Amino acid sequence: MLTILNDIFARRTLIWQLVLKNLKLRYYRPALGFFWAVLGPFLFVSILYVVFSLILKVQSEHVPFFLYLMSAVFSWNFFQESLSASTTSLLDNRNLVKEASFPHYLLPISIAFANLLNFLPALAIIIVTSFVLLKGLPLFIIFLPAVLCLHLMITIGLSVMFSVFYVKHRDIKYILDAALMFLFYLTPVFYPLRLARDSFPAFLFRLYSLNPFVGILNLYRVTLLKGFFATIRDYIGPLSLMVMPIGFAVAVILAGFYCYARQRTTINDYLSY
Amino acid sequence: MQDKEQLLTTTSLIEKGSSSTAKDVAVRLVGVKKKYPLPSKADPSFAGFWALDEITLDIGQGEVAGIIGRNGSGKTTLLNIIAGVLSPTQGEISLKGKVLGLFNLGVGFQDELSGRENIFLNGSILGATRQELEAKFPGIVEFSELGDFINMPLGTYSQGMRLRLAFAIVANLEFDVLVIDEVLAVGDALFQNKCFQRLMDFRRAGKTLILTTQSIELAERLCDKVFLLDHGRLLFSGEPAQAANRYRAILDSETFFVGPAKKAISLVSNTKKWADDLANWGKKLGAKEVMIDAVEMRNRFGMRCHKIKSQESLRIKVKFSARDEVKEPHFGVAIFRDDGVYCYGPNTEFDGREIPGLKKGKGWFELRLKRALLAPGVYRISVAIWDKNEAIAFDYHAGYYELTIKGSKGTNALLNMPFKFAPEGFKCTPDLTLLENKWEQRSEAKVINIDSIKLLNRLGEEKNTFMTNEPVKLSINFSPLNGCNKDPYLWVGIYRDDGIYCQGITTLLGENKDFSIFFPKLPLLPGDYRVSVGIWDNLLKEFLVYEHGIYAFKMLFDRQDHGTIYLEHKWRWNFKI
Numbered sequence: 001m002l003t004i005l006n007d008i009f010a011r012r013t014l015i016w017q018l019v020l021k022n023l024k025l026r027y028y029r030p031a032l033g034f035f036w037a038v039l040g041p042f043l044f045v046s047i048l049y050v051v052f053s054l055i056l057k058v059q060s061e062h063v064p065f066f067l068y069l070m071s072a073v074f075s076w077n078f079f080q081e082s083l084s085a086s087t088t089s090l091l092d093n094r095n096l097v098k099e100a101s102f103p104h105y106l107l108p109i110s111i112a113f114a115n116l117l118n119f120l121p122a123l124a125i126i127i128v129t130s131f132v133l134l135k136g137l138p139l140f141i142i143f144l145p146a147v148l149c150l151h152l153m154i155t156i157g158l159s160v161m162f163s164v165f166y167v168k169h170r171d172i173k174y175i176l177d178a179a180l181m182f183l184f185y186l187t188p189v190f191y192p193l194r195l196a197r198d199s200f201p202a203f204l205f206r207l208y209s210l211n212p213f214v215g216i217l218n219l220y221r222v223t224l225l226k227g228f229f230a231t232i233r234d235y236i237g238p239l240s241l242m243v244m245p246i247g248f249a250v251a252v253i254l255a256g257f258y259c260y261a262r263q264r265t266t267i268n269d270y271l272s273y
Numbered sequence: 274m275q276d277k278e279q280l281l282t283t284t285s286l287i288e289k290g291s292s293s294t295a296k297d298v299a300v301r302l303v304g305v306k307k308k309y310p311l312p313s314k315a316d317p318s319f320a321g322f323w324a325l326d327e328i329t330l331d332i333g334q335g336e337v338a339g340i341i342g343r344n345g346s347g348k349t350t351l352l353n354i355i356a357g358v359l360s361p362t363q364g365e366i367s368l369k370g371k372v373l374g375l376f377n378l379g380v381g382f383q384d385e386l387s388g389r390e391n392i393f394l395n396g397s398i399l400g401a402t403r404q405e406l407e408a409k410f411p412g413i414v415e416f417s418e419l420g421d422f423i424n425m426p427l428g429t430y431s432q433g434m435r436l437r438l439a440f441a442i443v444a445n446l447e448f449d450v451l452v453i454d455e456v457l458a459v460g461d462a463l464f465q466n467k468c469f470q471r472l473m474d475f476r477r478a479g480k481t482l483i484l485t486t487q488s489i490e491l492a493e494r495l496c497d498k499v500f501l502l503d504h505g506r507l508l509f510s511g512e513p514a515q516a517a518n519r520y521r522a523i524l525d526s527e528t529f530f531v532g533p534a535k536k537a538i539s540l541v542s543n544t545k546k547w548a549d550d551l552a553n554w555g556k557k558l559g560a561k562e563v564m565i566d567a568v569e570m571r572n573r574f575g576m577r578c579h580k581i582k583s584q585e586s587l588r589i590k591v592k593f594s595a596r597d598e599v600k601e602p603h604f605g606v607a608i609f610r611d612d613g614v615y616c617y618g619p620n621t622e623f624d625g626r627e628i629p630g631l632k633k634g635k636g637w638f639e640l641r642l643k644r645a646l647l648a649p650g651v652y653r654i655s656v657a658i659w660d661k662n663e664a665i666a667f668d669y670h671a672g673y674y675e676l677t678i679k680g681s682k683g684t685n686a687l688l689n690m691p692f693k694f695a696p697e698g699f700k701c702t703p704d705l706t707l708l709e710n711k712w713e714q715r716s717e718a719k720v721i722n723i724d725s726i727k728l729l730n731r732l733g734e735e736k737n738t739f740m741t742n743e744p745v746k747l748s749i750n751f752s753p754l755n756g757c758n759k760d761p762y763l764w765v766g767i768y769r770d771d772g773i774y775c776q777g778i779t780t781l782l783g784e785n786k787d788f789s790i791f792f793p794k795l796p797l798l799p800g801d802y803r804v805s806v807g808i809w810d811n812l813l814k815e816f817l818v819y820e821h822g823i824y825a826f827k828m829l830f831d832r833q834d835h836g837t838i839y840l841e842h843k844w845r846w847n848f849k850i
Contacts, residue, residue, distance in 0.1 A: 013406075014397040021394050025385055099381040100374055100399050101357030265360035268353075269310050 004257055007103055014102060018110030023117065037118045038125060041077045045069045052190050060192045062231045064133055070126050071221050072189040078119035079155055080180050082112045086159030087166045087176055094271040104267055105260050108159035116152060126224055134226040144223045150249050151216055157252030164259045167270045187213045197235050209240040212248035219245065297334040298369065299450055299481040300355055304329055305364035307350055307505075324350045325361070326505040332498070334369065334449075335479040337472075339492035339513065341520050342502035348485040349454055351502065352376070355483060356452045370449025370481075373399055375439060384428035388419055388438055391427055395442050409445045416471075417441035418464075436460050444471050451475065453484040466558055466666070469495070473562070473597075489517045494600075494660040542827070544798045545835045546769065548613040554653065554672030562597040563631060563658045563667040568674055570654075580677040583649055583689045587676075590639040591656050595631040595848075599660070599667060602628055604844070606640045607655040607835060608647070609672060614687060614773055616647060617798075618835030619842055620659070626844055636848020643841040646796060648689045648776065649680030688767075688776045688838050693791045701779055703764045703809040708821050712772060715820040721761065721808050724750040726824045728804070741830040741839050745795040749788045749806055761817055762809040763788055768822055769837060770801035782808065796839040799830045 008015070027033045045066070052058040053065045060068040086108035090097060093107055131137050166172045186208070188196060193214075197205050208214065218241055222229045307325040325347045332338045340348045353359040354366060356374035381395050392413055396406045414423050417437045422430065430438070437460065443451065460468065472495070475482060486492050492499050492513055499516035501509040501523075509519050548554070557565075571588040572578045581587055589606050605620030619640065621628060654676055657669040680689075684705060715723075727735050729746040739745055747765065763782045767775045775797070778790055804826065807819035830839075 011397075011400075013401070013403045016403070017394045017397040021383060021386065021390070024390065025383070028385065096381040096398055098353075098358055099376060099395070101372075102398060102400070266310065268359050272309075 001254075001257070004103075004105075008106070008109065011102065011106055015106055015110045015113065018106065019114045019117065022111060022114035026118075034121075038122050041074050041122055044077070045073050048073065048190050058191055058195070062227055063225050067126070067129055067133055067225065068192075068221075069190060070129065071224050072187075072217050074119060074122040074126060075151065075217070075220050076184065076187070076189055077122075078115050079151065080184075081118075082108075082115040082155045083159055083162065083180065084173075084176065085115070086111045087162040087173055089159075090163050090167050090267065091271060097268060097271060103260075104163070104264070105160045105257065108163045109156055112152060112155045112159055115155075116148070130224050130226065136226050138223065138226045138229065140223040140229065143219075147216070147219045147223055150219070150245055153249040153253050154212070154216065154245070157249065157254075157256040160256035161252065161259050164256075164263050164267065167263070167267050183211075183213060186211060187217050189217065193218070193232055193236065205235075209236050210244055211240075212244045215240050215242070215245040298331050299334040299336070300330075300332040300338075300369075300483070301367045302328050302330050302354075302361075303365045303367075305351075305354060305361040305366060307347075307354065307359065308362045323505050325354070328364070328507050330500060330507060330510055332481060332483060334481055335476070336497045337476055337482045337495055338484075339496035339499040339516075340483065340485040340502060341487075341489065341492050341499060341516065342485075343523065346502040347505040348502055349376075350505075352452050352454050352483065352485055355450070368450065371400065371447065372450040372452060373443055373446060373448040374452040374454070375443045376454045382427050382435060382439070385426055387426055388414075388417075388423040388430070391438065392423075392442055395439075396446060399443065399446055401446050405447070413438075413441045413445045416444060416467075433460055433464070437464055440468055440471075444468075444475075448480065450481040450483065453482070455485050455487065462553065462558060463556070470561060489520055490660065493517045541799045541830045541833055543800045544615075544830075544833075544837075545618070546615050546771065546773075546800060546837060548607075548609045548615055548672065551613050551672070557668065557670050557673070559657075559666040559668035561668060562599050563593050563595045563602065565591055565593045565656060565658065565668045565670055566635075567592045568654075568656050568670065570674070570676060579675060580679050581645060583678050583680045584644045584646060584691070587642045587645045588639055589642075589654065589656070590637055591658075592635070592637045593658060593668070593848075594635045595633050598630065598632055600630045601660065602631055602667060603659050604628075604638045604640075604846070605655075605657045605659060607657075608676070609653045609655070610687060611651045611653050611675075615836045616652065616687065617838055617840050618655075619840070620657075620835075621844055622659075623833045623835075624844065628846075632849040634849050636846065638844065638846035638848075641843045641845065643843075644691075645678060646688055646690050646838055646840060647678050648684075648686040649678045650685075650687075652676045652678065684774065684777050686774050686776050690776055690792060690796055690838070691794075692778065693793070694780055694789075701762050701809070701811050703762065703777075703779060703807060703811075703816070704814060705766070705774070705777070707816060708805070708807070708819065711819070712822045715823060716816065716818050718818050720753070720817050722752050723806055723808075723818060723820055724752050726804055726806055726820070728826050737825065738827040738829060739795060741798055741828055741834075742794045742796055745792045747790045747792070747804065751782075751786050751788070751808070753786070760811070762811055764805075764807045764809050765790060766805040766807075766821075767797075768803045768805060770803055770825065772822070773837070775802070775837065779809070795828075797828045798834050798836055798839055799828050800837075802826055802828060 027036065030036055032039065048069050049066050058065070089107040089111055090104055097104060097107075127137065127141075162172055162176060196208060200208060218232060218236060222241075305325055305328040306323055308323055328351065340351060342348050350359065352374065353376070354361055355368070356372050356376075357368075358374065381398055382391050383394065386394065392410060393406055396409070397403070401409070417423075417440075419434060419438060422434065427435070472482060484495070496513045498511060499513040500507060501516045501520050503523060509516050569577050569590045569592075570579060571590065572581050573586045575588075591604070591606075603620055603622040605618060607618030608616040610616060652675070653672040654674040655669070655671045656674070658667045659669075660667065684702065727748045728737060728739070729748055730736050730739065731744045749763070749765070761782045762779050765778045769775060782788070802825070803822040804824040805819065805821045806824075807821070808817040810817050
């Protein structure tokens with residue numbers, strides 16, 4: 001693990017260049033450029049808002065629904081986009097991979113970082129909105145970098161794992177798309193946690209709340225939205241809020257790099273077709 | 274991570290091996306095998322194959338190693354394994370130092386990004402740091418000759434520009450071992466030579482170079498050691514010349530494959546008739562291991578000159594200095610008319626003069642032409658010192674020197690071959706512009722008729738194929754129709770079949786019905802030629818009758834040569850061997 005960290009540090013120029021390439025390819029030509037990094041998710045939030053708040057009348061506790069949506073959709077977007085782009089990244093960038101021997105995992109990592117950079121302005125908007133609407137920020141905001149770090153770890157771990165798998169098993173991409181969709185509904189992005197608790201039997205809800213993405217999403221809200229922690233304190237414990245996400249992050253990172261280490265020597269053989 | 278592992282195994286292996294080999298080993302492969310995995314849906318009857326089978330080889334530090342072999346013999350796989358892009362299925366590889374690879378045309382290029390951005394992306398993939406790239410950036414741009422294009426998206430680049438950029442990046446980065454896969458074939462001659470120069474610099478700097486190539490000549494000339502692969506196996510490793518011979522043997526054994534650079538055993542039926550590249554005229558090209566210092570032309574009195582009379586002797590002396598020791602060079606001189614028509618281009622290789630090698634130092638060679646059988650006009654002379662098979666020029670001055678042949682002008686003929694008339698006659702100059710657009714046409718006979726045109730060999734047999742330098746008699750028969758009394762002239766023109774006017778012969782026809790022109794040695798080089806005949810009325814200034822470019826004949830030669838006409842010559846030289 002240390003050698004991997006060492007490698008990542010040693011190749012930081014390459015990671016930065018890959019991040020730059022990723023962002024440039026995305027925003028160089030569109031007239032609105034980097035503005036799309038905010039605009040895209042914003043449109044999505046608006047749609048969700050119209051559907052769920054205005055038509056289906058879903059209510060969020062304590063915080064305005066639009067803000068509630070934003071705090072989840074933007075981070076979810078970061079995760080989903082990183083993961084789906086990373087999964088195919090080794091094949092998409094096969095021309096780069098075949099040029100020289102460099103650790104393949106730098107590609108998913110660079111994609112995760114690019115999407116993180118993409119996510120930061122949106123995050124700033126959430127913080128400002130939250131500050132204005134809720135008249136202040138929670139003390140927990142000091143943990144925001146830690147939450148981001150945790151989320152990044154989960155993203156990188158899964159990305160490395162799937163990118164390696166995808167080289168040999170091309171079904172992964174479709175399975176992943178379906179799984180992400182499922183996960184999107186399984187995490188309280190556009191409904192309040194209480195709604196889930198009320199509609200599920202108790203043991204199912206416990207199971208549900210063990211989902212590390214429930215934890216990470218709520219961590220975002222706790223650190224961003226003033227007074228949010230109080231509203232969920234009663235039905236979600238430290239197990240699902242802290243232990244699960246952290247444990248999951250460590251597990252996927254280890255699993256991801258373990259998979260890579262096992263497949264490393266044969267990956268390039270599969271990249272030609 | 275990978276590099277470190279490799280380095281570790283390298284040091285241990287090399288320590289073991291150091292007792293037996295004096296030179297440091299840069300790359301060592303032991304029993305390397307490679308099998309590519311098959312797609313799961315592949316044809317089950319296809320059993321798969323070993324792309325590489327038990328390859329064991331050593332490449333010493335500072336060596337230039339060539340890998341040759343047919344398509345699909347495993348060259349690229351081997352290079353990929355050395356560059357660390359692929360891993361062997363079995364066997365061990367150990368490398369010393371940093372390996373850079375140049376595969377395809379900068380495969381990692383992004384069309385949407387500019388040349389500048391691609392330099393940074395590509396360079397960092399190849400392991401350079403930001404500081405290093407910033408320091409090297411001006412050098413890369415300069416070497417690539419891209420100029421302002423460096424800020425344009427790569428999608429706007431031509432293949433050649435991509436190659437230049439790709440090579441420039443690799444050539445400017447730090448490395449110990451450089452691996453190049455057949456890419457240099459794409460560049461133009463000028464850039465290719467620049468690349469070879471750079472490769473030579475690397476060699477001098479003690480870097481290890483490994484390249485694959487289809488060009489046996491290149492492998493022979495550049496490499497210290499050549500590996501011959503066939504069907505994934507290492508057939509031979511060692512001396513370039515021996516490897517090249519074995520490779521030629523493989524190529525010859527394949528029935529459908531026409532091997533390059535086959536020596537002419539059969540008769541040559543055509544030679545080069547035009548300059549290859551007029552755009553390079555006036556340029557000095559070459560890898561510059563040997564430099565041409567001066568070229569002097571001397572007339573029959575041994576005086577330096579730029580003008581001689583037609584059919585006079587001419588000596589072209591080339592002084593050079595070798596900056597490096599070179600193996601098996603050959604010298605060449607070529608004469609072109611200034612529109613690019615190839616007159617003659619002898620070289621020592623065609624003449625079977627073997628030059629074992631040049632040592633460092635100065636020397637000269639001289640081409641002595643006995644008679645310059647060229648028509649008056651302006652000519653261009655190229656001089657070159659090539660490697661054995663003309664794959665690379667050490668130094669090549671293309672169309673650099675001007676030579677004027679003095680004499681009465683008037684026609685745009687190319688040659689001035691000696692001949693004899695049966696009946697002697699007066700001369701005049703028919704207006705050949707009248708024959709423009711009349712190629713392969715004949716006029717209707719009004720006053721006089723051309724009955725026959727014949728070419729005869731020395732036994733008097735009619736032939737239409739002759740050997741270069743064979744005695745040839747051209748015989749023409751006429752029958753005068755009514756009232757022919759205007760003292761007509763006979764004009765005979767010899768043309769190349771691409772319409773280049775080689776030589777015209779005119780004489781007073783008088784009362785003759787038969788006419789013959791005798792060439793004691795027809796010096797035309799292999800190819801197709803035509804004979805035109807016309808009867809010219811010098812008072813009316815028109816052709817009474819003509820037959821233009823219809824009668825065809827062919828020249829053959831028992832040896833390779835370049836150009837249109839064979840000029841008797843000798844070589845002289847003086848240098849350290």
